Amino acid sequence: MKIAVLPGDGIGPEIVAQAVKVLEALRADGAKIEMESAPIGGAGYDAAGDPLPDATLKLARAADAVLLGAVGGVQYDTLERPLRPERGLLRIRKELNLFANLRPALLYPELAGASSLKPEVVAGLDLMIVRELTGDVYFGQPRGIEVRNGERVGFNTMLYSESEVRRVAHVAFDIAMKRGKRLCSVEKSNVLECSELWKEVMIEVAKDYPAVELSHMYVDNAAMQIIRAPKQFDTMVTGNIFGDILSDAASMLSGSIGMLPSASLDEHNKGMYEPIHGSAPDIAGKDMANPLATILSVAMMYRYTFADLATADRIENAVKKVIAEGYRTGDIWTEGTQKVSCSTMGDAVVKAL
Ligand code: NAD
Numbered sequence: 001m002k003i004a005v006l007p008g009d010g011i012g013p014e015i016v017a018q019a020v021k022v023l024e025a026l027r028a029d030g031a032k033i034e035m036e037s038a039p040i041g042g043a044g045y046d047a048a049g050d051p052l053p054d055a056t057l058k059l060a061r062a063a064d065a066v067l068l069g070a071v072g073g074v075q076y077d078t079l080e081r082p083l084r085p086e087r088g089l090l091r092i093r094k095e096l097n098l099f100a101n102l103r104p105a106l107l108y109p110e111l112a113g114a115s116s117l118k119p120e121v122v123a124g125l126d127l128m129i130v131r132e133l134t135g136d137v138y139f140g141q142p143r144g145i146e147v148r149n150g151e152r153v154g155f156n157t158m159l160y161s162e163s164e165v166r167r168v169a170h171v172a173f174d175i176a177m178k179r180g181k182r183l184c185s186v187e188k189s190n191v192l193e194c195s196e197l198w199k200e201v202m203i204e205v206a207k208d209y210p211a212v213e214l215s216h217m218y219v220d221n222a223a224m225q226i227i228r229a230p231k232q233f234d235t236m237v238t239g240n241i242f243g244d245i246l247s248d249a250a251s252m253l254s255g256s257i258g259m260l261p262s263a264s265l266d267e268h269n270k271g272m273y274e275p276i277h278g279s280a281p282d283i284a285g286k287d288m289a290n291p292l293a294t295i296l297s298v299a300m301m302y303r304y305t306f307a308d309l310a311t312a313d314r315i316e317n318a319v320k321k322v323i324a325e326g327y328r329t330g331d332i333w334t335e336g337t338q339k340v341s342c343s344t345m346g347d348a349v350v351k352a353l
């Protein structure tokens with residue numbers, strides 16, 4: 001298996017280094033994996049004047065899976081839009097046709113106190129959000145800022161084709177089948193035609209999955225329910241912009257965005273795996289970041305691309321063990337636990353593995 005390793009910016013290189021330690025430990029144990037690194041985001045711009053250099057894209061295309069840290073930094077915020085780090089990320093997702101983004105929100109019992117919600121609301125939470133990633137208002141044309149009637153107007157287009165909705169629906173139903181067999185489709189069909197089509201296609205696809213109970217919810221209500229009673233959900237499927245916002249809200253249920261991995265898959269289960277958080281410039285270079293989201297992203301890589309569930313479980317169990325042993329980076333630290341650095345946390349996971 002070839003893994004393209006793209007550390008990116010800010011804390012990206014620090015957290016990816018810990019995930020690479022885990023991969024190296026697995027390799028020492030006999031796993032047949034090759035790793036090669038390349039720059040992306042601001043690092044891509046610095047190296048080749050492009051947030052997604054050609055060589056990086058070529059490496060990612062040739063790989064079976066991509067491990068990404070994070071991109072972005074204030075020094076790049078004044079660049080022209082196409083040169084900004086985030087554009088590199090949007091482009092690689094589009095180029096690799098990674099249309100299904102899987103974002104679990106899971107609460108480790110020991111971390112219930114780190115959530116901003118009451119423990120009884122979040123304890124035992126196990127939610128999977130499937131977000132469509134390559135369509136919607138983020139990519140729809142036309143888009144732009146122009147002068148109309150003497151003033152500037154900004155505009156974007158919310159757009160989904162039937163086939164785009166159908167393929168993400170299949171991914172979501174397949175995942176729901178392996179979980180609690182309940183799928184909630186989130187949209188805004190009371191107001192948006194785009195959502196009306198989304199809902200119709202979901203209902204059509206549901207006929208192929210009679211064992212899954214499909215429900216529908218407007219996104220405004222979903223935002224409220226995710227905070228009010230998040231355990232009512234098993235698997236959720238939604239479009240790109242709604243998923244962007246809801247999955248960040250859901251991430252806070254579990255205490256820290258430093259704990260949450262993600263996978264973005266194409267039609268053949270090739271995937272890009274990355275923590276959900278950004279490049280955290282405020283703590284970059286200080287060996288303080290939580291590497292567990294990135295390490296858990298490697299577990300997802302084993303589960304979804306390599307279809308090696310035993311190794312996926314092994315990595316997740318190693319993370320559970322270090323949490324149970326009381327190791328905490330600053331973002332999840334509470335009184336009575338042991339505050340450790342990013343690299344110490346990585347070493348502890350390798351030891352637990
Ligand atoms: P962020 O996720 O980088 O940080 C938000 C807060 O969470 C910060 O206080 C940060 O210190 C903390 N945090 C994030 N990851 C952490 C970790 N692993 N361990 C401990 N604490 C952690 O979001 P932001 O501040 O809005 O954005 C910073 C930069 O990251 C921007 O340039 C933004 O565009 C970029 N960004 C990139 C991605 C990505 O690469 N996928 C996602 C979101 C934001």
